[in-house]
Amino acid sequence: MVSKTHKHKSTTLNKLLIIRQMLKKEEKRHKEEGRKKKEEDPITNSKLPTPPYQFPLTTSPLPPPRYQFAIPDMNMVGQLLDRRYRVVQILSSGAFGQTYLAVDTRRPGHPQCVVKQLRPPSNTSTVLKTAYRLFKQEAEILEKLGKHDQIPFLLAYFEEANQFYLVEEFVPGHALNREIVAGQPWREERVLDLLQEVLQVLAFVHSQGVIHRDVNPSNLIRRKPDGKLVLIDFGSVKEVASHVSDYDTEFPRTIATGTPAYMPIEQFQGNPQFSSDLYAVGMMAVQAITGLPGTDLPKLQDPSPSHTGEIVWRNRAQCSVGLANIIDKMVCHQFAKRYQSAEEVLVALSKLRHRQEPVNTAHKKSIAPSLMSSDSFYSRLGSRFWLLILAGVGAAIVLIFLFSYWSRPNPIKAKEYYEKGVEKSRNQDAAAALQAFNKSIQLNPKNAESFYWRGNANYDLKKYQEAIADYSQAIALNPKYVQAYFNRGLARHDFNDKRGAIEDYTQALNLQPNDADTYYERGVTYLELQDYKTAIQDFNAVIRLQPNLVKAYHSRGLARAGSGDLQGGIGDYTEAIKLDAKNVDAFYSRGRARFHLGDYQGALADYSQVIAIDPKSADAYANRCSTQLNLGAHQAAIDDCTQAISLSDEDGVPYNNRCIAYLNLKDYPKAIADCTQALKVNPNDYNAYNNRALARSAGGDAQGAIADFTAAIGFNPNNAEAYANRAKIYQELKNYNSAIADYVQAIRISPNYAAAYYGRGLVRRSLGDKAGAISDLEKAGKMYLDQGLTGGYKDAQFELEKLK
Template sequence: MTGSQLGGRYRIIKQLGEGGFGATFLAADSHLPGNHNCLVKQLKPAATDPATLDIARRLFDTEAKVLHELGSHPQIPQLLAYFEENQQFYLVEEFIPGRELSEEMAERGQWGETEVISLVAGLLDILAFVHGKNAIHRDVNPRNIIRRHSDGKLVLIDFGAVKQITTQMVGAPGASGFTVCIGTPGYMPCEQALGKPKFSSDIYAVGMIAIEALTGVQSLQLPKDGETEEIIWRDKANVSPEFGNFLDKMVRYDFRERYAAAAEAKAALEMLQQATLATVPIMQPVINPPVKATGKKPLKLLALLLVLLGSAGGGGVYLLNAFNSASANELYDRALTLYNLNRYEEALGFYDKALSIVPEYAEVWQGKGKVLLDLQRYDEALAAYDRAIQIQPDSLDAWTGRGFALDALQRWEEALAAFDRVITANPDTAIAWEGKGNVLLHWLLYEQAISAYDQALKLQPDSATMWYNRGWALQNLQEWKQAINSYDKSLELKFDNATTWYHRGNCLMQINKNQEAVASYDKVVRFQPKHHPAWFSRGIAQMKMNRYEDAITSFQQATQLKPNHPASWYNLAWSLQQLRRYEQAIDAYNTVLELQPSQYLAWYNIGNSLYNLQRYQEAIHAYDEAVYSQQNHAESWYSRGNALFALTRYAEAISSYEKAIRYQPDYDEAKAGKKRAEKKQAEIEELLRKKQQPPQPPPKKMVNGDG
């Protein structure tokens, strides 16, 4: 279909996917300048008789109108067109350049609570719009959520309504009212599996995504209570009781115990955030009355001083305030010294003592905010910076600190506003440019973040952190060499930063400098011997150089540090297999299957190892498991055919080779295997045919004179 044109304007570039509901293609719209890219979804009717097509046509029109209405939300792809051509139905949607959330989750492992709250809030915001249109998504899962490249926002794709069109095309006329199960196992609650989805079914899916992010455990691998069927997950995550309770309600087994729809869940989450992220509003400065004298200085000395000052009234108040200020200054200096010694709790105590003497001391509030920021008490830090700004509204240091506190609380729009205010007042404030870069980095606006870091580094080129962040932004733009240069600058300033060495190694591996990548990972494990990702990546780089013995050592370290990491076990098994240590490889693959029972590649490679051990019947069983989990895996069908051939079961072998060719039409090895098996089968059939023929009588002897 590649190269063909649909609807008179949509030229197919390539096929992106295919399933029971239809196929998806990347296409170019030839009616728009620059051949604007779009997605074309082909919906396959189960039958093409007139009655079924008439039902399909009505459903198609109804559901397309719903999708068009939903596309008015900025985080849902727009429906650009829909049409029928040659008894096939097509939807044309906006193409969203971005990255699947599933990839992001697989790379990052466990997320922090604040990140997950932000993720859930974003998804509920989209679903509140969807549910408000009386629609149910039906298939919310990490593969159907795209992190858009242009602004870093989440986009919800692949609505189940599209799939419902095809499922209701089946059967006889009048049978269009039945409901078919649509959804993805692990994110689909029981009522949806029974074909009766509700708004709360989408809530369940979002809750499962959040739990998967918090625990780092795939949704299908999470255990359930045998009595209640509730998900057991809290022991695998670091989560506050309040947010844990919120997620538990999202994923209740009984839909009646969940939030009824996204708007209700969104409101509950907002209340939870207000309870934990409350802060002090900025107010106009307040002038307190003069502080009264409470000390017990000798009266004569006081009287003498008052005379010297020339007034027994205002001068006395001035003198006492001066004494208090001197005392507060001393406490401030001591607090600052303790802060520089990283003795934060003691510094905090002296700041509080200073404020008890002079409550309107802006610099002390600012210093207190800085201590609280380093103690990760972000709400209190924000309140302290707000108090400093109330007293001294033009304090750029206080505004900068406020920006970093807001950044830590993931209130990024407010943080950016604070940093921009500082930059407007003084463009040479390096730390404000850094803060702005950090916010842009959170929003995945990498090019803009790099520009901000470049401004900061012009003013402060000796910041290891800024060079690191700049490298990370470049790495995400796949500018590998530039990223390496930034990481090198960071390491010149802070040589023992394991994280910088790790990402440097990842970039080197991307440009196939595998030996240098291994050297970088060596630095990581030198500084952090228990750094699991470094051991794992080290093994991958060594495998790419065919250094399987070294790779085995790396993966063994990785599996010891993180025994529940399937990829470490899988690559250990693969390395063992390359060295023909088949029994050990099978053991490692079996560990993969304990962690991921549906990992078809593990079954496939177990089959290959057993085949090499000439244990053909066991190999066939492994290949059967592989194709059960992934029916269209051509290599498993081909290898199954080889094992059957080795057992002289040629007819079954032919059938397996045919399956391999069906799923991969250009599979030359499978075609050759089929020919060999057909030849052997023909030879057997010929032998059987000869055996079944009755013996021919001997030729009659000729006698002279006869005939």
């Protein structure tokens, strides 16, 4: 069985949310006289949510996942299919068959074409009959789709030697993945063009009742010479083979077709919708506009503890809010909340482009109103009317005078309310302070101090928009108001306008260059934006100005660790501990860094120190539990996780780690119970599904284990280990086709997965493919050796000896 994994509290150092929550949620400080800067409160039991991070518990070779790439039949090159199509090249090979580049020997000039082979899972008469019926239905659908100019035309289909073949038009050009290049984000207009073109094709496809199932950049060809995108490789064709296997009781299939990075959850669960294709197109747009590699797309899933599955990408891209809203709706985790048709998205795009078009004022005409002759007008007025007019004007003048008198600034009364507001603020009565400042501003709207202090009151009441408006008015009245810039930066930060906060902190530093507080707050904001280099520079400035400021060393340690410099981070945490021997934050963070570097004894000592200082720190117990697991102290791990749960039962991590400890002690019922509890706390925790699956498998519940691994894959499509583990169970059940499919997926996700090659070698041996088994086992042995896993290398050599 593949090695069990556990989660460690706050392990992913470069995740924005984790970094922010590792910083103390200190009270915000305001710098005006009378408003005391709040001292940093030590973190005791502050919640430090943790994205999942997996660690192998042993260094023994991972038992072989068994996934098999289809073995290319090189003998096919040069073969003549249907006495007409000469194979000249193997384009691809998969679990369902192969794809060839061929020439049509019966047409003038021998034009090129693409021949796709579909292999039935077995050659029984029932399976073949069913396969031919489904294959023919699918061919007829593809024939209709080929009528669209941007879909390859189906030239022919035939059966030969119990294999089924589709012959399609060859599209000269290059795949779109050559244009969507990592590190080179597209401009918004180019993304809009891509969305519009692909969606127009999909609108036609969907109108024929067909779901493509595998829209991704490699399946869009930029055709020569017209430059149009052509949609190829319909996943529905692969579904034929999948459906056929349902009729083969020996080889039932449970896999979904598609490319994981572009597949939504319902497609992984075998329930594709029309909106599943829209999700794939939306993910392509995210990839293009962010410049991320396709393999990183699954990492954009919401990293928060609730793990909603939504794609968090806006902070990595520059585009209009309108386009971002459209993309977000396309890639919504719940398919019912997405656009339900390609036409619907196209309408939204059209409206967006219409709003973005510049207004052409060149042809606007100015139409002047026609005027009456003044002589004819005045001739109609009598003297009595003029008397009434004069009386009205006089009354208006009197009213204006009275209003001006009553509403004139009253600095004396305004100052009384101002001082009352300041007193209320000092007594932390923000609501009463707000009322006093409202009256002060009403009596004297030109006093910048009143706006500033009212901003403070609004800030304390968490009315961040109102606070920002007040600080802005104070700055308008006094452009050099340093404290107003600083506090507006705090409000913008908490209102999640971090770039705006940085602008304000920078302006404050321009006016007051040696202010350590401002450097610190700006550094924290850069840290949250994952701009570690700039954050470190700001924390350096803080330390230069205040060499004994503990939190500056701690925060710089977080920035260094986030940049990958864990040793540098440990150095800063150690310096913070020298300055404050009871600083739980520094011990906690140093424990995390040591854990990541494999210094489990050091991590254990740091977490123990946190617990000595703060015996009610559930997080410290939870992390010490995971450290004990890595040291093989399973009973001690159980004790620590139990203590963490007793202090806070709202976190699934201790349940999950205790599940693993019981699993190692072979107490499978307790392991299952704890992983189930972890899932009650967080139903989207794919690690808990993984671990419960391992416990169920070890306890003999193969079907329950398969269900849990399937759920884990649904929540984390890039989890190669889950595919490998599920494949192992399929292999034990002698369901070789499903095992092979899962191993292939594991290798696609993790190309250096030595255990996957090892497992595939064993499956190939079981299927009688000696040459393929030797090839895979040799690759596995080399990978194990390169990775320092000598046990795995020896296992691979042992299996090779059996074959020779």
